[in-house]
Amino acid sequence: MKYTSTRGEAPVLEFSDVLLQGLARDGGLYLPETWPQFDAETIASFAGKPYEDVAFQAMQPFVGGDIPDDDLKSMISEAYQSFRHPAVTPLVQTDANTFVLELFHGPTLAFKDVAMQLLGRMMDYVLAKRGLRATIVGATSGDTGGAAIDAFRGRDRTDIFILFPDGRVSNVQRRQMTTPEDANVHALALTGNFDDCQAIVKGMFNHFSFRDRVALSGVNSINWARILAQIVYYFVAGAALGSPHRKVSFTVPTGNFGDIFAGYAAMKMGLPVEKLIVATNVNDILARTLETGRYEKRGVTPTISPSMDIQVSSNFERLLSEVCGKDGAVVQRMMNQLAQSGSFTIDDGPLADMRRSFGAGRCDEAQTSSTIARVWEDAGYLLDPHTAIGVHVAKEQNDGSVPMVVLGTAHPAKFPDAVEKAAGIHPELPENLKDMMSAEERQQILAADQDVVERYIEDHARAVTAGV
Ligand SMILES: Cc1ncc(COP(=O)(O)O)c(C=O)c1O
Ligand SMILES: N[C@@H](CCOP(=O)(O)O)C(=O)O
DSSP states (O other): OOEEETTSOSOOBOHHHHHHHOSOTTSOOEEESSOOOOOHHHHHHTTTSOHHHHHHHHHHHHHGGGSOHHHHHHHHHHHHHTOSSTTSSOEEEEETTEEEEEOOOSTTSBTHHHHHHHHHHHHHHHHHHHTOOEEEEEEOSSHHHHHHHHHHTTOTTEEEEEEEETTOSOHHHHHHHHSOOOTTEEEEEESSOHHHHHHHHHHHHHOHHHHHHTTEEEOSTTSHHHHHHHHHHHHHHHHHTTTTTSOEEEEEEOSSSHHHHHHHHHHHTTOOEEEEEEEEOSOOHHHHHHHHSEEEOOOOOOOSSGGGOOSSOTTHHHHHHHHTTTOHHHHHHHHHHHHHHSEEEOOHHHHHHHHHHEEEEEOOHHHHHHHHHHHHHHHOOOOOHHHHHHHHHHHHHOOSSSOEEEEEOBOGGGSHHHHHHHHSOOOOOOGGGGGGGGSOOOOEEEOSOHHHHHHHHHHHOTTOOTTO
């Protein structure tokens, strides 16, 4: 499988190079040249299969011969052994037509673990084969950071630097980043919001002398391998609910558009999806865009679903590329407009194309809390605020014609204050994570300034090439 950049000017790469690159060198995101196709029989055969087997079948065509099949299988198997549920991503029915796909049984209680546990292993594997080290950077609004640190802590070939907005993540999220003692872990609290952190990460990738000197690699969903691993659970859930003989819709609590783009990929590969529904909090740029065709940045409002407090949604660029016929110049033009004026408009044709696959809805703070309370009262099921946004939007948009799967993106215990306030129940952390709440924290508070962050990384990363 070959990969091309959404902006059309970066080198065409194979899977392992895309894995190590993060952002393409033209500032774009890598996409596979074609979508592998699964026929009805193959999709039907996923029902009841172990998660690891579906994962291998779904991912192998994207990896091609770049990693031998047996090695890929071993990494998949190890990655999902770290999950607390035997089904890895179980489905739970919460009313007649709604199912929550629980993606939070990994080590840090976030859906990010599904991809990150595999990514850590794949990167280590490729670096070891090439005899290289890498400096991993990531921006987080809360969950990517902890999941990435868990996946990379203690690994000899990588140092990991996670940028998060100081004071804008939950206590549990912060402690997952600041309490690991491993020397290769660096939690950097920046005095800004998530979009500032993400802009600095992208800025570092576009600063080539720095990028090459520290052998920069990225673990945000700009990295194709993150999306790849998330495609799997759409097939798992679809097949469990009767695909390919029955269509299914998915509602996805959305911020950076990575998780829902994985659903789009599954659909392109043959999964019969009725609709992919973007659920946003009051930071609703994506819902507004689908409604009006105009992508327009506004300020970020802090919410009780902090991981979705995002305005610049990285993976939307991947969807733009798809609906604009993979025309790099068109995508580049829209991204330039966004950088210069904070907005761009999508032409009618591509917009209509998007609307055929995607719906969208928004959920405010009061609706988030009342959804947590209602589902607890009606079904005895405790939602985290992000998943609650999905459930609220799904209820608004679901006409009952097909099963609706809401992606359960985080465990309620990651957001105990918001959950307790809404439902009167204090969600308990799993036993093995409780110690973290009293452990010593280690973080560096830095200005949200690319030069400052680069200097810190150069001083602490082991992959720095002397004198380059
Ligand atoms: C709990 C939770 N829900 C939803 C999202 C949004 O996912 P995405 O950024 O892939 O759209 C995130 C962050 O990414 C998250 O951490
Ligand atoms: N919501 C995310 C933001 C980063 O998203 P990513 O999927 O691009 O890594 C978070 O929790 O950090």
